[in-house]
Amino acid sequence: MSVFKLPANFCDELRSIVSRFWWGTTNGRGKIPWIAWSKLCKPKCFGGLGFRDYHHFNMALLAKQAWRFLTDRSSLMVRVLGGKYCPNEKFLRAELGNNPSFTWRGIWEAREVIRLGARRRVGDGLSTYVWTGPWIIGTQTRRVISPRRDEDMNIVVAELWRANGKEWDTSKVRRFFLPFEQERILNMRISNTKPNDVWTWDFEKDGEYSVKSAYKLLTGGGENEASSSDRTKEKALWNSIWKANVLPKID
Incomplete structure (x- = not known):
């Protein structure tokens, strides 16, 4: 299997x-389920x-x-x-x-x-695509459902950060995403060590x-x-x- x-x-x-x-049988007859x-x-x-x-x-x-x-x-x-x-x-x-x-x-x-249960754990944000990857914490699909623009299809999560790579670029987040997604994204912690992005299973600690x-x-x-x-x-x-x-x- x-x-x-x-x-x-x-x-x-x-x-x-x-x-x-x-269920078993009694005298060759099945019992009632x-x-x-x-x-x-x-x-x-x-x-x-x-x-x-x-x-x-x-x-x-x-x-x-x-x-x-x-x-x-x-x-x-x-x-x-x-x-x-x-x-x-x-x-x-x-x-x-x-x-x-x-x-x-x-x-x-x-x-x-x-x-159903996999998510991209964002580290350096260089290999997780914003519009196609499941990376948002706290949503059912973990994917972005905000209307997307064709010219932004290939942007990665790292492009939503400020130049110092330590905080979200609030203006970009508010321009691209719906209000409920803005809240979840801005509450996501950005790693200081910037490891590679990896897959994680959301139903195990x-x-x-x-x-x-x-x-x-x-x-x-x-x-x-x-x-x-x-x-x-x-x-x-x-x-x-x-x-x-x-x-x-x-x-």
Whole structure:
């Protein structure tokens, strides 16, 4: 599952096998499923039993390979597949190509997972494009949605700074962007050491991609949802239920 994208019908068959085992049978007849399977796939802390959605889990695993195209260009897998399918293109803009291998097709489709949670961490601002890169903190897409002008399409983030490179050029920011984007951009801290711009995963504190956080994102249990007050209360309730000192099964 971490190398190939499994067919949808095969994922459904796996789910069916697990669900039949869970529901069980009595005298050759299946028991009544009292609750939807999608609810059983929720984490235990949100009222489910933590069963996997195999399609989403497959995509989260494949996206880890896709993440290497952005962060580890020296790996053998990236050099082989990148050299064949996207030698002169950025990975996120690469085409599927003619008669692609099964491996490349799965990784190529897993880019959508990366787009949901990846962001450019601005250092020197020289390799992050203002209008096409996901670099703004605190927005859903991390991309600029302000109307753009054709003559400014290729400017990089560093061109929005003053000549000293230590503060934002307020006049440029207010001229280019909508008010809510102006606020977020001007609140972004500019690095004093100016390291290279790098990719970071927004759903982990260390910025490294993880299958766990990607799976939560795909199933609607990402950080934004889980951080709301209602979800926090629900999580506390279910955790107290699972930790209750009672018999493991009551007939």
